[in-house]
Amino acid sequence: MDENGIATIDLELSRRGVDIVELQETRLAGTCTIKEANYTFFWIGRPPEESRIYGTGFAISNRPLCSSQTPSGVNDRISVLKVNTKQGTIFTVNAYAPTLAASSDDKDCFYHTLEDTIRKAFIWERVILLGDFNARIVEDDFSWPKCIGHFGVENGQRLIQLCCKNNLVVTSTLFPGKPHRKVSWCHPRSKTWHQLDFVITRSKHKEEFLNTRLYHSADCDSDHNLVVSKLRLEPRTYHNQIKASKKIDVSNLRNQKLQKCYHQSLDKKIAAINTHTSPEEHWEQLSSSIHNAGSEAFGLKKRQDPDWYSQSRELLEPALDRKRAAMLKYQSRATRQTFADYHSAKSEAQRTVRL
Structure with a gap:
């Protein structure tokens, strides 16, 4: 994720109407907050003097922002956000798991830290675990009936063991749907689609989930597609917003x-x-x-909008629309020509954003 491209991500998320988004592999240094027109972005990464790898973050809609507490980082792969709702507190965990090439010690250390983080949640809190787990869930609801529904995809042993030990369930396996709406990442060489990103919750709260699916058309400048879950929850507002008096010119x-x-x-x-x-x-x-x-x-002082994206909207939106159209064409038909067209449109959009 690039700091200059946050405004474009803000626009894309507002088009989808999501309230809270968890981001993985942000590769941004330190801890910082940026407020855009529709969302406030938080990220937690490594110190600035270290290499920019891993990192997690949150994008919270400005509407329920007052119901959310400030995110906290466990490490550069795990962060926590608490959201207050009328049904109770939601304890959300943002995770970015090691890849398949990582050592077994790194994977075991990650899942041990993740399990310790989950157990910090109170028994009455709703736990929602989201992230890129680099794991695939097997179509075997007979062996793991409490963790997997009838609509799983492939295999991920460590993730299944974590769900079994902590009474968690993978929500994307609970709902039927087209296979292409359950896979989030395409292998660059084999062109095979896999489901590596999951939304997981406690089994006793799975009835609050209305649906979990993928959106391939969401252009967030990532090789992973957007996973969206709809919940039957209502945010609770603790702070009344006081309207500031308008300034005199x-x-x-x-x-x-x-x-x-x-x-x-x-x-x-x-x-x-x-x-x-x-x-x-x-x-x-x-x-x-x-x-x-x-x-x-x-008279009243006229507000000067400092948002560079709003000032350059007429110039940026055509480039972003061409990039989104090229991305959808490449996803529907992966050829060298469609990839070259997508790469060209992406480069053009990046150059336009930097102007």
Whole structure:
């Protein structure tokens, strides 16, 4: 994930209407937060002086942001986010597992840390485990009836053992669907599709999941496709949002005509204030009279939008649309020509974003 491309990811996620997104292999240094038009991005990675590998992150919609706690990192492969809902707290774990080429010690260490993280959740909390596990789930619900539904894909022994020990279930195996909506990654050489990304929850809470499926058309500039789960939950708001008063355009203060209008308007408003009230109410009337008189005379300050994406939307969106069309064409028919077209459209979009 590139810091300059976060705005394009923000637009794509808003098109899908998802509330919380977990990101893996971000390859961004340190811990940081960026707020875009629709989502706030958090990422947890290695220190800046170390190599930029692994890393996890979250993209939380600005609507339920007040219901979410600040994400915390366990290490550069595992992070945790808590979300408050009316049904209870959701303990979400974001995981990026070692690949098949990693040593057995690295894999065992990862799953031991992951299991310790899951067990930190209270018994009444809803645990949702999401991420890129680089594992494939077998079509064997007879051997693992509590962990797998009737619609599994392939094999991943360590992941199945983790689910069995902690009473977890893989939600993507609970729902029927077309095979291409269950696979998230295509092998670059064999062109074979695999399901490596999963959404996992406690067995007692699986009824709250309405569906889990893949979206191949989501263009998030990743070789993995977007996995989306729909839940029957409602966020809980703990902080009431207080609307800030609009700012007065102070650049017009030197205009003598406007100053005269301001004094006249202020005298009228002060004369209309009811003095037989409490000090708090009297101050509220006085402050609102001063602000209203100033806004009427000098006008309100126009908000300057610092979002570079909004300013360049007309230039960026055509390039992103061409990139998305080339990606879908390559996914439907993987040939050298379609790959070259997709690579060219992707490079063009990257050059346009950097302008």
